[in-house]
Amino acid sequence: MRRIIAVDLDGTLLSSKNTITEYTKEIIQLLAKKNIFFILASGRHHVDIIEIRDILKIRSFIIASNGAKIYDLDNQLIFSDCLDKEIASQLCKIKYLEKDIITQVYKKNRWFVNNNKVNNKFCSALSSLQYEYFTPDKFAFDNICKIFFTSNNFEKLYILEKKIIDIWGEKVNISFSVPGCLEVVSGKTSKGHGVRLISHLLGIPLDSCIAFGDGMNDLDMLTISGQAYIMKNADSCLKNALPNIEIIDSNNNNGVAKRLDEIFIKHKKI
Template identity: 25%
Template sequence: MNSYKKMIFIDLDGTLLNSRSAVSKTNKKIIKKLIALNYAVIIATGRNYHEAAKLTKDIEGLAYITTNGSHIVDFDQSEIFNKPLNKKILISVINNLEQYQNLIYYITSPDEIIAKNKYKIFKNILFMEGFGKLFSLDGIIRLINNYKLISVTEKDDIINFLDQREMKVQKIYVMGREEELKKAKKNICQNFNGRIKVATSGNHNLEINAAEISKGHALKFLSKKWGIPLEETIAFGDGNNDLELLETAGTAVAMENTDSKELLKRADLIAPNNDHDGVAKMLIKLIPEDLL
């Protein structure tokens, strides 16, 4: 059993990361100080481990909940939980998605992203960001940073690839227009009810994991593993894939920049936005005895 003072769970995009997909100096400073003072700081993200570790490479001593809770890595970077999608279900879901010509999808493992066409992914990011927002300086830098960060392997026939190789796929990430995504979500939920978990981190995506996978379940898993009561946990998030995380944590913090009304309803506190060191500022308020 560990003797951590508290567990602090922090989402990446829209929360710890600013609009340039970077961790600010202030956020880094506060998190490093907490780690040095024996607080357990855990990144909780929909991204895979490879991406999450790259984005936070300047901060030593983090644990990671990745791909929405299907993969957990301890502070020494050893794997302590891995729940991939069942292969038959995975292939069936992909076949289901293939009927939607305007949707783009890719599959992820802890270290890989497999897609039919990586350029279509970034074309879709252009659409999702909105051209006015994207072609600000921050938008351009964010797109470039994401392009450098995401290492995509292209496969024309993903199902054939999966048949030939054992790959622990934690998540299917689907992008497209909101209306078509709603149709796809309804169809998938009806056909695979209880066998998969469908979440979203924005209006233009779906994130499909194994059943009973969520950041909230991962929080409970670590709470039990490390012997830290839920009351001694703090969670930060901005998207709908953070709903169960905030619902489970002792103290739930939503970011000011969230578009999720549901998240705001479940939050105990609202932190300043992700471009103004919201995570660091709220942590100083919550733990003044160690941070002031």
């Protein structure tokens, strides 16, 4: 039977040191040679996800920027939905002068940050892209697929989340990938939407999809999949939101690979 495996990256497939173990590579490569399709689903820019896919040495679908960009097995863009230009403009300005919050923008193949010091753990160490500075008065707000706000002051991000919801409601999709990273994309996009699209494209029902995640931006992807697993290290908000979904071993202990090994190899389902 054909299956889909949709897996988040940071905090799920990747270790906290931003690496993939040889055991994980071995299991994924073995399954990818069978009648199984992989989806790498992440808030990351698609340039970063392609590099991770190449480390795995597999063909896969890519859901990038929390669903704003979706690519097929041949790296062809099959879905794109950027933020409304006026909304993007206001979001880029809303906390531009806030010293405790860094405003970050994905625009086409480029990554921009505001002029605050890039001094928290949610920035350049996690990306192969080189960030550039932007100033609102000299910036074009078209073709922006994701805006995200990072801070070590979680309370300020929670307040900002409420403000954004109050202003734009369902026009945006807003979620925390981790407690210190608040991500905003178009209201029409999400990881779950991407999984639905790929499921329809392949003609494989969602009941045959297995999903793994650790953050609130994984919630709808986990909810719609026939089998779903939450990482031991996941955000407590995700665990509380989906109390009936099984929790597996952590990202630092090969949680995804262990469960896939158990499902498909030890039980000889491939």
